[in-house]
Amino acid sequence: MKDIFIERQDxxxxxxxxxxxxxxxCFIEEENGEPYPGEIYKGVVKNVVPAIKxxxxxIGHKKNVYIYLDNKFKNTKLKKGQELLxxxxxxDLGNKGAKxxxxxxxxxxxxxxxxxxxxxxxxxxxxxxxxxxxxxxxxERPDDVGIxxxxxxxxxxxxxxxxxxxxxxxIYNNIKNNxxxxxxxxxxxxxxxxxxxxxxxxxxxNNCKIYVNTEEDYNYISGFLMDSLYGKISLKLYEExxxxxxxxxxxxxxxxxxxxxxxxxxxxxxxxxxxxxxxxIDVNSGKNVKGTSIGKTAYIxxxxxxxxxxxxxxxxxxxxxIVIDFIDMxxxxxxxxxxxxxxxxxxxxxxxxxxxxxxxxxxVQIARKRSGKSIYDYIEESCSACGGRGKRIRFSHICMxxxxxxxKIEEQRDIKDIHIEIDENYSDDIKxxxxxxxxxxxxxxxxxxxxxxxxxxxxxxxxxxxxQIENLEMFKIYx
Numbered sequence: 001m002k003d004i005f006i007e008r009q010d011x012x013x014x015x016x017x018x019x020x021x022x023x024x025x026c027f028i029e030e031e032n033g034e035p036y037p038g039e040i041y042k043g044v045v046k047n048v049v050p051a052i053k054x055x056x057x058x059i060g061h062k063k064n065v066y067i068y069l070d071n072k073f074k075n076t077k078l079k080k081g082q083e084l085l086x087x088x089x090x091x092d093l094g095n096k097g098a099k100x101x102x103x104x105x106x107x108x109x110x111x112x113x114x115x116x117x118x119x120x121x122x123x124x125x126x127x128x129x130x131x132x133x134x135x136x137x138x139x140e141r142p143d144d145v146g147i148x149x150x151x152x153x154x155x156x157x158x159x160x161x162x163x164x165x166x167x168x169x170x171i172y173n174n175i176k177n178n179x180x181x182x183x184x185x186x187x188x189x190x191x192x193x194x195x196x197x198x199x200x201x202x203x204x205x206n207n208c209k210i211y212v213n214t215e216e217d218y219n220y221i222s223g224f225l226m227d228s229l230y231g232k233i234s235l236k237l238y239e240e241x242x243x244x245x246x247x248x249x250x251x252x253x254x255x256x257x258x259x260x261x262x263x264x265x266x267x268x269x270x271x272x273x274x275x276x277x278x279x280x281i282d283v284n285s286g287k288n289v290k291g292t293s294i295g296k297t298a299y300i301x302x303x304x305x306x307x308x309x310x311x312x313x314x315x316x317x318x319x320x321x322i323v324i325d326f327i328d329m330x331x332x333x334x335x336x337x338x339x340x341x342x343x344x345x346x347x348x349x350x351x352x353x354x355x356x357x358x359x360x361x362x363x364v365q366i367a368r369k370r371s372g373k374s375i376y377d378y379i380e381e382s383c384s385a386c387g388g389r390g391k392r393i394r395f396s397h398i399c400m401x402x403x404x405x406x407x408k409i410e411e412q413r414d415i416k417d418i419h420i421e422i423d424e425n426y427s428d429d430i431k432x433x434x435x436x437x438x439x440x441x442x443x444x445x446x447x448x449x450x451x452x453x454x455x456x457x458x459x460x461x462x463x464x465x466x467x468q469i470e471n472l473e474m475f476k477i478y479x
Contacts, residue, residue: 060186063097110153268301278321310345319370399440405460417463424452
C-alpha cells in the first residue's frame with residue numbers, strides 16, 4: 001500500500017511517500033521563483049568564458065545561469081547575444097547560478113523525448129532483448145528527436161507508448177513555437193514542477209492513496225489522473241485545521257531525520273555523518289549480541305544496515321560520494337549478499353546511483369547524482385552562536401512547528417494566552433521582528449509569552465490560570 005501526502009503552505013510544497021506505513025521518500029520545494037530542475041527557458045547569452053568552457057545566460061532571474069560548452073552538445077560556437085532554449089539541470093547553490101543544458105528532455109510516464117539526436121534508446125533496467133526488438137518494430141516516433149523508453153515502458157503496450165510520444169512531441173513543438181514568438185527571456189515550460197515529477201514517477205500501482213490539503217492541487221491531480229492511465233487512484237482533500245503532515249505524524253518523522261543515528265531491528269545501528277567532501281556511514285553492532293559467532297553477528301548487522309542505508313539515502317536525498325564502513329567480514333559469499341541487498345534497495349531510485357564493490361578495508365563507495373537539495377538543506381541552517389560551524393533547526397521550520405502546536409491546543413479549548421519556551425539561539429530572530437514571528441505562528445489574536453532556555457527544543461503551553469499569566473507577565477512579547 002502506497003500513501004502520498006502533498007502539503008502546500010505559504011511558499012513551501014512538501015511531498016511525503018509512505019510504503020506500507022514506512023516513510024520512504026520526502027520531497028521539498030521552496031516556491032521562491034528560482035529556476036527548478038526540468039524547467040525550460042528562453043535565454044540569451046550574456047558572456048562566454050573559454051578558459052572555463054562555460055557560457056553565462058540570462059533567463060530572466062537575478063542570477064545568470066551557466067552552461068558547459070562541449071562538442072557533444074553542439075554548443076561550442078555560442079556567441080554573446082545569441083538566443084537559445086535551455087533546460088535547468090541543477091538549481092542554484094550559494095552564489096553559483098543554476099546549471100542548464102541546451103539538450104531538451106520532456107519526460108512522460110513511459111518514455112522521454114530528447115533533442116540533439118534521433119536515436120531510440122532504452123532504460124538500463126530493461127534487459128529483455130526480445131522486448132526491445134518488439135518495441136523497435138512497432139514504435140511510431142518523429143524523425144527529428146530521440147526517444148528513451150523508461151523502465152515503466154516495459155510494462156505498457158506499444159500503443160500506449162506511441163500515444164505518449166505523440167503527446168510529448170506536441171508539447172515540444174508548442175515550446176519551440178512559443179520561443180520563436182516570445183520577445184522576452186523567461187520560463188516557457190515547467191512540466192508540473194516537483195509535483196508533476198512525483199506523479200509521473202511514483203504512481204505505479206492501483207493500490208495508492210493521495211492526500212492533499214489545497215483545492216488547487218486536488219484539481220490539478222484530478223486532471224492529471226484523468227489524462228493518464230494510472231488505474232484507480234484514491235484522492236482525498238484534507239480539510240482539517242491542523243496541517244496535513246502534523247495530523248498524519250509525518251512532521252515528527254521528518255524532524256527525526258536530523259538524528260545521525262538510526263537503529264536497526266537486530267540491535268545494531270548506523271551513524272550518518274557529513275563532511276565537506278562526502279557522507280560517511282558507519283555500521284555498528286551495538287546491542288546485537290545474540291549471534292552464535294562474531295561472523296554471524298557481523299553479517300546480520302551488515303545485512304539489515306544495507307537495507308536501511310538505501311532507505312535513508314533516498315529519504316534524506318544524500319548525493320555525491322557516500323562511503324559506508326561495514327563491520328569487517330571475511331566471508332566472500334556474505335559480502336556478495338550485502339552488495340545484492342544494497343543494489344536491491346536502490347532499484348527504484350530515479351537518481352543515477354553507482355555502487356562500487358568492497359575495498360580491502362571493508363568499505364563500500366556509492367556515487368549518487370545530485371537531484372535537488374538534501375533534507376538537511378530544508379530543515380537546518382548555520383548557527384551563529386558557534387561561528388557558523390554548527391547547525392540548528394531553521395527558524396522558519398521552528399515557526400511552522402510552533403504553529404502546529406497552537407492549532408492542536410485550539411482544537412481542545414479557546415485560549416487567548418500562549419507561553420512558548422524556546423532555545424536562546426532564536427532570541428535575536430524573535431526580538432528582531434516580533435510581529436512577523438507572531439504572524440508566522442498564527443497567534444495575532446493571542447497574548448504571547450516567550451522564555452529562553454539553553455537547550456535545542458521548544459514547548460508550547462496554554463496559560464489557563466491567572467497566576468500563570470501573572471508569573472510570566474515580564475516575558476510577554478505581544479498582546
